[in-house]
Amino acid sequence: QQQVKQSPQSLIVQKGGISIINCAYENTAFDYFPWYQQFPGKGPALLIAIRPDVSEKKEGRFTISFNKSAKQFSLHIMDSQPGDSATYFCAASRGNAGNMLTFGGGTRLMVKP
C-alpha cells in the first residue's frame, strides 16, 4: 500500500518560473512532512519540512503548503533556477524517533535556462 502519492513524476519549468509538486497521504497518524532534494549519485538532502499545526512554511524560495483536511501537501519553488534541477521526494512519518519515513515516488524537475 503506497501511503504517500506524489505527482507529477516529472516536471519541466522555465528559469524564473514556479515549480509545484503535490503529495497526498493516507495515514492520519503522520505528523511530520519533509521534502528532500536528491542529485544524481547523492543521498537525499532535507529541503524543508512542516508539522500539521501550520498550513504553510516558507524558507527562501521554497514553500510548503499543508491541507490537513484534504491530507495533501505541496512544495512550491519560486523563481526556479537550473541548479534546482534534481529529483524531489515528499515524505511523511510519525513523531517517534523509531519511526521511518514513508516516501512518495519522486518528481524529476528540470529547469530550463
Added chain:
Amino acid sequence: GAVVSQHPSRVICKSGTSVKIECRSLDFQATTMFWYRQFPKKSLMLMATSNEGSKATYEQGVEKDKFLINHASLTLSTLTVTSAHPEDSSFYICSARPTGNYGYTFGSGTRLTVV
C-alpha cells in the same frame, strides 16, 4: 547540524563475495538507523530498521540472511551484502536522526556494482 557519513561511496565486487557498507552518525547518537535501497529513477525503498544493541527489523521481502545489519554502537551501523549477485547492484542509503529532532539525515549513499 546532524551529519551522517556513509562509506564507501562506490564499490565493485565479484559475484559471490560479500561487501560491507558503514553508516556513522558523526555528531549525534542514533539508537535507530534506517537502510534504504534505491533503483535508478525510483524512490527509496526501506530495507530495514537498525536498532542499537538488538536485532534489526526487516521489511517484508528483504532477505535478512543476505542483508546482514549490525548496529554495535550508538554511532555506527553496518550493512553487509552477503554472497552478492548482479541483481544486488543498487544504490544503498542509510539515514538517522538525533533523539528529539524530527529531521532525518541521510548518508551520501553507496553505489554497489556486482560483476
